[in-house]
Structures are given as C-alpha cells and as structure tokens.
Amino acid sequence: MLTRIRAALAGSVKEPPPPVWLDPDPPDANAAAMFAQALTELGGQVHEAANLAEARAILEPLLAGRRVIASSAPLVRACGIESQYSRGACADAEIGVTSADFAIANTGTLVFLTEPRLISLLPPRHIAVIDRAKILLSLDALFSRVPQPAALSSSMVLATGPSRTADIEMRLVRGVHGPGEIIVVIVADVTAS
Amino acid sequence: MPLTQIQKALDDPRLQKAVYSATGRLADGRRKTVADLPEYQKLRQHAHDIKQHTLEHLDTYLEELERSVIARGGKVIWANTAAEACDFVTNLARDRGVKLVVKSKSMTTEEIHLNHHLERHGIDAVETDLGEYIIQLSGETPYHIIAPALHKTREQVAEVLHAAPNATPEALTAIARATLRKKFLDAGIGITGANFLVADSGAIVLVENEGNARLSSSAPRIHIAISGIEKVIPRAQDLAVFLKLLARSATGQALSVYTSFLSGPRRPGETDGPEEFCLVLLDHGRTSVLADREKRQSLYCIRCGACLNHCPVYRKIGGYSYPWVYSGPIGKILTPQFAETLEKEGADLHASWLPFASSLCGACGEVCPVKIEIPKILLELRQESPKKREEKLAMRLFSWIMRHPRVYEQFRWVRKMRKLPSAGPLKAWLSERDLPELPARSFREEWKRRK
Amino acid sequence: MHRVSIFVTCLVDQVFPRVGLAMTEVLERAGCQVEFREAQTCCGQPAFNSGFQDDARHVARHFLDVFKGAEYIVVPSGSCASMISHHYADLFEGHHESRVWEFSQFLTDVLKIDDVGARLDRVVTYHDSCHSLRELGIRDAPRRLLSNVRDLRLVEMDAAQECCGFGGTFSVKFPEISGAMARTKIDSMLRTGADTVVSIDSSCLMQLQGALSRAGSNLRTMHLAEVLACR
Numbered sequence: 001m002l003t004r005i006r007a008a009l010a011g012s013v014k015e016p017p018p019p020v021w022l023d024p025d026p027p028d029a030n031a032a033a034m035f036a037q038a039l040t041e042l043g044g045q046v047h048e049a050a051n052l053a054e055a056r057a058i059l060e061p062l063l064a065g066r067r068v069i070a071s072s073a074p075l076v077r078a079c080g081i082e083s084q085y086s087r088g089a090c091a092d093a094e095i096g097v098t099s100a101d102f103a104i105a106n107t108g109t110l111v112f113l114t115e116p117r118l119i120s121l122l123p124p125r126h127i128a129v130i131d132r133a134k135i136l137l138s139l140d141a142l143f144s145r146v147p148q149p150a151a152l153s154s155s156m157v158l159a160t161g162p163s164r165t166a167d168i169e170m171r172l173v174r175g176v177h178g179p180g181e182i183i184v185v186i187v188a189d190v191t192a193s
Numbered sequence: 194m195p196l197t198q199i200q201k202a203l204d205d206p207r208l209q210k211a212v213y214s215a216t217g218r219l220a221d222g223r224r225k226t227v228a229d230l231p232e233y234q235k236l237r238q239h240a241h242d243i244k245q246h247t248l249e250h251l252d253t254y255l256e257e258l259e260r261s262v263i264a265r266g267g268k269v270i271w272a273n274t275a276a277e278a279c280d281f282v283t284n285l286a287r288d289r290g291v292k293l294v295v296k297s298k299s300m301t302t303e304e305i306h307l308n309h310h311l312e313r314h315g316i317d318a319v320e321t322d323l324g325e326y327i328i329q330l331s332g333e334t335p336y337h338i339i340a341p342a343l344h345k346t347r348e349q350v351a352e353v354l355h356a357a358p359n360a361t362p363e364a365l366t367a368i369a370r371a372t373l374r375k376k377f378l379d380a381g382i383g384i385t386g387a388n389f390l391v392a393d394s395g396a397i398v399l400v401e402n403e404g405n406a407r408l409s410s411s412a413p414r415i416h417i418a419i420s421g422i423e424k425v426i427p428r429a430q431d432l433a434v435f436l437k438l439l440a441r442s443a444t445g446q447a448l449s450v451y452t453s454f455l456s457g458p459r460r461p462g463e464t465d466g467p468e469e470f471c472l473v474l475l476d477h478g479r480t481s482v483l484a485d486r487e488k489r490q491s492l493y494c495i496r497c498g499a500c501l502n503h504c505p506v507y508r509k510i511g512g513y514s515y516p517w518v519y520s521g522p523i524g525k526i527l528t529p530q531f532a533e534t535l536e537k538e539g540a541d542l543h544a545s546w547l548p549f550a551s552s553l554c555g556a557c558g559e560v561c562p563v564k565i566e567i568p569k570i571l572l573e574l575r576q577e578s579p580k581k582r583e584e585k586l587a588m589r590l591f592s593w594i595m596r597h598p599r600v601y602e603q604f605r606w607v608r609k610m611r612k613l614p615s616a617g618p619l620k621a622w623l624s625e626r627d628l629p630e631l632p633a634r635s636f637r638e639e640w641k642r643r644k
Numbered sequence: 645m646h647r648v649s650i651f652v653t654c655l656v657d658q659v660f661p662r663v664g665l666a667m668t669e670v671l672e673r674a675g676c677q678v679e680f681r682e683a684q685t686c687c688g689q690p691a692f693n694s695g696f697q698d699d700a701r702h703v704a705r706h707f708l709d710v711f712k713g714a715e716y717i718v719v720p721s722g723s724c725a726s727m728i729s730h731h732y733a734d735l736f737e738g739h740h741e742s743r744v745w746e747f748s749q750f751l752t753d754v755l756k757i758d759d760v761g762a763r764l765d766r767v768v769t770y771h772d773s774c775h776s777l778r779e780l781g782i783r784d785a786p787r788r789l790l791s792n793v794r795d796l797r798l799v800e801m802d803a804a805q806e807c808c809g810f811g812g813t814f815s816v817k818f819p820e821i822s823g824a825m826a827r828t829k830i831d832s833m834l835r836t837g838a839d840t841v842v843s844i845d846s847s848c849l850m851q852l853q854g855a856l857s858r859a860g861s862n863l864r865t866m867h868l869a870e871v872l873a874c875r
Contacts, residue, residue, distance in 0.1 A: 004480040005483065006252050007484070015250075017243065018239060018243050087412075087465070116465050117411040121408060122408075139437065139448070143432065150394035150395060150396050153456075153463070154457050154466055157453050158452040158453075160451075163402065164402050164403070165366065166340070167340060168323070169347050171362040175366075177374075177405045178408075
C-alpha cells in the first residue's frame with residue numbers, strides 16, 4: 001500500500017506541517033462559573049463546595065441507599081467514598097462516582113485520563129467530584145496542558161453533558177448508553193483539614 | 194434505477210417533511226454555533242491546510258502512525274481491499290472463539306459490508322448506535338451520515354423494537370438501551386471506526402453523543418478500529434482545530450457528548466479497557482483518489498454531514514436516492530471516484546448521473562469545515578464524464594452559433610414560431626413548469642429601434 | 645461620467661429584453677454613457693457547466709474579442725458575471741478579469757449609489773441567486789437598493805438563500821428535482837405575504853415564474869433592474 005501511496009504522491013514537494021494552532025486563554029475568566037453555566041445548559045447539575053467537608057455533605061444524600069461504584073481517585077477517597085471495582089458492580093450500580101483529571105469551562109466538559117473507563121459510563125447516573133484548580137478555560141488550554149495524552153494513559157475521554165440521541169424523529173432523549181444524569185461537585189479547597 | 198428511487202422520495206410527503214425539517218434543524222444548529230467562533234473562516238482554512246499537508250505526505254504519516262500504535266501495544270493491519278479487512282476481522286474472531294461482536298457507527302464498515310461478511314461466518318454483529326440498531330433490525334442501510342434512521346417514524350421504530358405502537362421516543366430508547374447493554378457486556382470484540390487517526394500518538398479519536406463507541410471500545414476484551422487511511426492527522430494538538438469544527442458543523446453542538454482519545458490496549462495499572470487493540474488501515478480505492486491532484490481534496494472529508502444538510506437536492510431526494518453508502522454532495526464526488534474499485538468487487542453501481550444531479554448552487558462548499566471545493570470537483574467530473582453523441586453535437590452547434598452573431602440573431606425566427614414542439618429538453622421543462630412568453634422583439638432589436 | 649458597456653446575456657436578449665432596457669434606463673439616469681456591442685452573444689456558461697470546456701472556451705474567446713478595450717462591463721445576471729469574472733480563469737491559463745460587474749454591484753460599489761429615485765408600490769421578497777451570493781458575495785447591495793425604492797415594502801423569506809432549482813441543464817436533466825426545489829421556494833415566498841419576488845438573475849426568475857404560473861399563483865417575478873426603472 002505504501003508503494004501505491006508514494007506513486008500517487010510522486011512529485012510532491014516535502015514541506016513541514018502547518019503550525020499547531022492553540023488559542024491563549026482569555027483574561028479574567030471565572031472558570032468555575034463558566035463551567036457551571038455550560039454544563040447546566042446541557043442538562044447537568046453543578047454544585048460548588050468550599051472544602052471537602054461541604055463536598056461530603058452534598059454527596060451523602062445523593063448516595064444514601066444507592067448501589068454505588070466509585071473510582072479510587074484521591075479526591076473521591078477524600079470524600080469518604082470507596083468501593084471495590086468489578087465489571088459486575090459497574091453494570092449493577094445506579095451511580096458511578098469518579099473525579100476528573102481536568103475540566104473544560106467553556107463547554108462544560110469533564111476530562112478523564114486516569115479514571116477507569118466504565119465507572120463514568122455504565123451506571124445511569126454519574127457524579128464527578130473535581131478540584132476547582134483543574135478547570136481549564138478551553139479545549140485549546142487542555143491541549144496546551146496535555147500535548148500528548150497517549151503518554152499519560154490509553155484512554156482520554158472528554159465528556160460533555162449527559163448521553164443523548166435524536167435518532168428517533170429528531171426528538172432529544174437523554175441517557176442512551178452513557179449516563180443520562182450528570183452531577184458535578186466542584187471543590188474549591190481540596191486539602192484535608 | 195436512480196430515477197424511480199428519486200421519484201419515490203419526491204412523492205412521499207411525510208418523508209419530504211422529515212428530511213427537510215431534520216436537515217434544516219441541523220443546519221440551523223450549525224449556523225448558531227459557528228457564529229460563536231469569530232475565527233471560523235481562518236479555522237477552516239487551517240483545517241484544510243493540515244489535511245492537505247497530511248495527504249501530501251500520507252506515506253510518512255502512516256508509517257509514523259504504525260510505529261506509534263505498536264509502541265503503545267497495538268497492532269496495525271494494512272488492508273488493501275474490503276475483502277482483506279473483512280477477512281482479518283473474521284479470522285481474529287474465529288481464532289479467539291468470538292461469536293458476538295458489537296459495533297459502533299462506522300460508514301467505513303458499511304463500505305466493506307462487514308456485517309454481512311461476519312454473519313456469513315456465523316458471527317453475530319450488533320449495531321449499537323440507536324439509529325443504526327433500528328435500521329439493522331429493519332434490514333435497511335443508513336439514510337444520513339449523522340442520522341441513520343431519519344426516514345423512520347416512531348411508529349415504524351416501535352414496530353421493529355416490538356414495542357407498543359404509541360410508545361414515546363424515551364420509552365423506545367430505553368428498550369434499545371436495555372437490550373444493547375447486555376450485548377456490550379457479552380461481546381468478545383468491539384468494532385469501531387475512527388474519526389481521526391493521530392500519527393504522533395498512535396491513537397484513534399471517536400466522536401459520539403450516545404456512549405456506544407465508548408462502550409464498544411472499552412467493554413469487550415478486543416477492540417478493532419477500522420479506518421480509511423485518509424483519516425490521519427499529524428499531531429494530537431491538531432485536534433483542537435478539528436474538534437472545534439466537527440460537532441458544530443455536524444449537529445450544532447460546541448462539542449459532542451463524548452470524545453475518546455484511545456491509544457492502544459489497557460496499560461499495566463489501568464483498571465479496565467480492552468486487552469487487545471487492532472487498527473485496520475483501509476485503502477479500498479483511496480490511493481486512486483490520492484493520485485488525482487485536483488480531486489485529492491475529496492479525501493479531506495471529516496464526515497460531518499454539513500454538506501448534506503445544506504444541499505437543496507439531498508433535502509429533496511434523501512439518502513436512499515444515492516447509489517453508495519455516502520450520500521449528499523460528498524457522495525456525489527466520492528462515488529464516481531470509487532466506482533472502479535467498487536465495480537471490481539462486483540458492485541453494480543449506476544453512478545454516472547451523480548455529478549449532473551446538482552444545480553451547482555455552491556451551498557456545500559460554503560459550509561464544508563475543511564473547505565473541499567465540491568462544486569469545482571463536480572465540474573471536473575462532468576468534464577471527464579463520457580458524453581452522449583447528441584449532446585456533443587448540440588454543444589458544438591451551440592458554440593458555433595455563439596461565435597457567429599449574425600447566425601445567432603436568426604433565433605428571432607424561433608421566437609416568432611411562438612408555439613414550439615414539445616420534445617427533449619422542452620418536454621422536460623414543461624413537465625414541471627410553464628414556459629415564459631416569448632417577446633415580439635429581442636433586446637438587440639429594441640436597441641436598434643432606440644437609436 | 646462612466647462609459648459602460650453592457651453585456652445583456654443571451655437569455656435577456658432573446659427572452660427578457662425589458663430587463664436589458666430597464667437596466668439601460670437606470671444606468672443612463674445615473675449618468676452613465678451606455679454602449680451595446682452588437683456582436684455579443686453568450687458567456688459560454690451552458691457549455692462550461694455541462695463539462696464541455698473546449699466549446700465553452702470558443703464562446704468565451706468570442707466574448708473577450710467583442711469586449712476588448714471596454715472599461716466597465718455591466719451584466720444583469722450574477723451567474724453570467726461570475727462565469728466571466730471567476731471561471732474564465734479556468735478556461736484560459738493566467739487570465740484575470742476585473743472589468744465585469746453585476747448590475748447591482750456596479751451601482752453600489754462603482755457608482756456608489758443605493759438610491760436611484762425609483763418608486764413601486766409592492767410587497768417584495770428577494771431571492772438570492774446562488775452564483776451572486778456565493779461566488780460574487782452579493783447579498784446586501786440589492787437589498788439596500790430595494791429598501792430605498794419609495795412605497796416598496798421588503799420582506800424576507802426563510803428560504804431566501806436556497807437554490808431555486810434552475811442550475812442550467814439541471815432543470816431539464818432532472819426536472820422532477822428542479823420542480824420540487826422551485827415549489828419549496830414558492831411555499832416560502834407565499835408565507836411572506838409578498839406579491840412580488842425579485843432577483844438579479846433572469847434564469848432564476850424564469851424558473852420561479854414557470855413554477856408559479858403552473859401552480860396558478862398570482863405572485864409576480866421582477867428583475868431588480870425592472871424595479872429600479874419604475875417611477
């Protein structure tokens with residue numbers, strides 16, 4: 001195949017690629033507020049917690065009495081949420097709890113690099129506890145910060161709002177395969193008191 | 194024959210309404226979100242330039258891609274033909290004892306008729322994109338690149354899902370979700386396409402809204418991605434430009450719900466993910482298109498569907514009027530260029546009318562996020578098309594008359610005839626509209642009188 | 645005083661001469677000296693769009709011979725104007741054409757006028773012809789000119805920028821699609837309550853008028869030049 005390709009391209013001049021285009025961050029933007037607005041517009045729920053104690057207070061009623069599967073992200077552990085990972089548990093769970101390695105403010109996106117794939121995917125409700133300092137302003141900021149996702153993990157997922165489809169008569173339906181409910185808890189101060 | 198299919202579409206008022214309004218909504222969505230990008234024109238030029246550069250150095254980038262995929266623990270298969278790609282998948286499935294395969298939406302796998310091939314070898318291949326699942330159950334092919342079941346009513350969907358005829362889209366979706374969930378977890382292989390192949394990372398990028406691509410690539414033990422060779426881009430950082438353009442152009446979202454950047458099987462220490470990853474690089478006629486300098490840009494396509502949504506012809510005749518898996522303006526320029534490859538496989542295409550079924554309005558080229566000059570390529574295909582003898586003679590006559598003004602002026606005798614015999618083009622015109630009243634004098638005759 | 649050479653187009657010459665006459669009137673009223681070179685015929689677009697480059701080239705060469713030395717060539721058609729100004733470069737290596745102006749563009753961009761003192765008591769909706777819009781970038785000029793016509797009310801249709809379905813030989817090679825496209829435009833026009841549709845391309849107007857008349861509609865078609873010539 002490569003021989004055919006080279007023949008097809010015979011006579012092409014070797015040139016360097018166009019430069020990478022990444023926009024710089026806009027000045028003075030409130031990342032958390034932008035994120036909350038963007039995700040809320042997509043049907044997600046966003047809570048802001050000043051510290052871990054507040055975060056725990058928000059999470060407890062959401063998780064009480066539910067089948068929960070959680071990742072072992074430090075921030076999730078710090079909120080006192082633990083569970084044993086198994087495929088079966090993921091498939092059975094009502095709620096999956098993870099953190100996020102980053103978030104993108106202007107689109108309301110969660111970025112998973114070091115989180116397990118299925119926890120934020122199989123259960124119908126997904127709760128993400130994130131560090132406010134990890135909220136980046138734009139997609140460009142993400143790719144500036146993470147120029148090579150493959151170096152960090154086999155899977156980087158950008159998740160923007162609840163799973164959706166409009167395949168039946170163009171009617172919007174949430175929660176097709178991925179979670180239909182997204183709840184994000186933004187923690188301002190992630191240090192343990 | 195295309196004409197019967199076209200007439201069928203035009204005569205179906207419900208279908209007309211469904212196609213026109215669905216494409217209209219997608220177009221409106223695009224317009225609104227593109228307005229949020231003040232540098233939209235520069236971005237699409239940049240995307241065009243990256244694609245141009247990549248394709249002009251395709252050999253180098255594919256080699257880099259292969260090295261990177263292998264470095265991340267994946268395998269690369271070079272499939273020259275559809276048969277080679279299909280055989281690889283079935284052989285791997287047989288080898289691993291896999292009887293059930295889940296698939297996420299991939300036009301490339303439609304191209305190579307993968308499902309049919311798998312089924313012939315006793316392997317159950319289940320489409321998991323809701324629209325694709327629905328049409329698989331009804332034995333049809335995708336109607337639109339983004340909305341495969343655009344032509345179906347909810348009652349028709351309820352029928353294939355064996356649900357109550359008045360079930361809501363929500364209820365129907367829930368039924369499909371429950372059935373497919375089991376398939377994801379039981380399947381031995383997940384097959385996806387790829388929106389982008391990233392050379393410097395050894396990664397594929399999957400863009401979707403439902404979550405079935407994530408599940409197909411994460412739940413089964415083996416993940417196979419099948420992609421045309423033209424999908425490669427040089428660097429992970431180039432995704433910032435392409436991702437900004439893709440979802441906006443396709444559905445009017447700033448970003449699709451899920452964008453997965455997958456590089457190889459799961460790594461030591463990772464909790465889940467496939468144990469094996471194979472990337473099938475498909476030629477299937479692409480190298481022939483690559484060889485044509487002028488029309489090579491047809492391969493820049495990132496499959497957003499914007500051209501379909503803005504094409505006044507597509508919006509009337511719908512996806513099934515096109516002979517191949519790619520419909521709309523992009524289908525019009527790709528199909529003739531792939532015709533030779535497809536005919537060698539025994540396909541019976543009837544594609545010669547495609548480049549002419551356009552009013553050359555230019556709406557497609559205007560919205561293409563990678564600036565493919567679709568109207569220009571249509572003109573070129575028209576030029577290269579074999580012409581009927583009568584048309585050649587008519588054009589020769591036309592050009593002769595137009596170079597001889599005194600002869601041209603004799604048209605006034607035709608005008609004076611008033612009643613013209615209804616044949617050929619005239620008959621075609623009259624089938625849909627009336628003729629204008631011919632004036633007593635031409636402009637030049639009026640001009641002479643003024644003096 | 646601008647010396648203007650008009651290229652009326654074969655369609656206007658033979659089928660819609662009043663468009664050429666109206667355009668001449670408007671240009672003369674605006675102070676131009678208008679000449680009509682009688683050896684003119686066609687721009688070659690029908691051959692070009694059907695894939696007959698050689699035949700198109702012969703016709704184009706005739707055009708260039710006829711208009712040698714002209715400073716301003718004004719055309720009452722966006723598609724013919726763009727054929728000459730954009731596509732002659734595809735026919736003749738290294739050719740660059742900068743003398744050709746579509747009529748409304750000539751008024752607003754060269755003569756720098758957007759009020760020609762016209763008067764017409766009608767409710768008008770404007771159809772953006774494809775070549776004018778997408779190849780020549782003409783969108784605001786005709787609307788400005790129309791909005792300055794006294795007693796004229798301008799209303800926009802949703803499908804203003806959708807193709808009318810003419811497309812040259814497309815209209816007779818695929819008449820059923822062409823007709824369906826025209827009917828979509830007509831539905832959109834009727835929803836505006838306008839009594840007249842205006843365009844800067846006679847080919848579009850011929851297509852729309854043909855479909856309107858077949859549908860038994862009272863909606864009239866007028867070329868922009870005809871509107872601007874009204875007093």
